[in-house]
Amino acid sequence: MKVLVIVDMQNDFIDGALANKEALASVDKICDLIRNFKGLIVFTRDTHDKNYLETKEGKNLPIVHCLKDTYGWQINSKIYNEAEKNKNATIKIVDKTSFGSIKTLYEEIELNGKPSEILLCGTCTDICVISNALILKAYYPEVKMAIVKECSSGLTIDKHNAALDVMSSCQIEII
Numbered sequence: 001m002k003v004l005v006i007v008d009m010q011n012d013f014i015d016g017a018l019a020n021k022e023a024l025a026s027v028d029k030i031c032d033l034i035r036n037f038k039g040l041i042v043f044t045r046d047t048h049d050k051n052y053l054e055t056k057e058g059k060n061l062p063i064v065h066c067l068k069d070t071y072g073w074q075i076n077s078k079i080y081n082e083a084e085k086n087k088n089a090t091i092k093i094v095d096k097t098s099f100g101s102i103k104t105l106y107e108e109i110e111l112n113g114k115p116s117e118i119l120l121c122g123t124c125t126d127i128c129v130i131s132n133a134l135i136l137k138a139y140y141p142e143v144k145m146a147i148v149k150e151c152s153s154g155l156t157i158d159k160h161n162a163a164l165d166v167m168s169s170c171q172i173e174i175i
Helices: 021-035 056-060 077-085 103-111 125-139 157-169
Strands: 002-007 039-046 089-096 117-123 144-153
Touching: 002 021, 002 125, 021 077, 021 117, 021 144, 039 077, 039 103, 039 125, 077 089, 089 103, 103 125, 117 125, 125 144, 125 157, 144 157
Parallel strands: 002 039, 002 117, 039 089, 117 144
Antiparallel strands: none
16 A cells, blocks of 8 residues: 655645745645545644643744644645545544654554555655654665655755755655
8 A cells, every 4th residue: 555644734834833935835746746646645734732832842943833723733725625536545634743643643554554655745854754754664664665855845945955865864765
């Protein structure tokens, strides 16, 4: 089974509190990827509570974002609607309270069968994409894994490229 993990393509990262022009530019490219994908599509969703600023992450990144049940927390509607139209895909959503989703992402994939290939894309390449990619690589060291470069974005282009280099070093293909 092929798996496509779309990391944190939520409104707050695209045009909200932590808007990123590269994330916005990747929306149509991700829609194109989804349109032809056959398999399991797993969306991760950065999820914070009202006490976010009191958390370690909130103290280091004091910008309230992705508060559960808000508009900013929602997956970009254009991307999600494209996934819903794909009759060859099963859609799942994994809420995560940190950069990477250890148990829930792995469990969601396992509920649908063993993966033969895992593709990842989304935002932020240098924080959440890399975290989830490395976690999945640890769980599935023999599974073909790739990052779709044109469908991913980092906080900056330099950080994006640095994250791609690190993932490549860990035998994750960059396509």
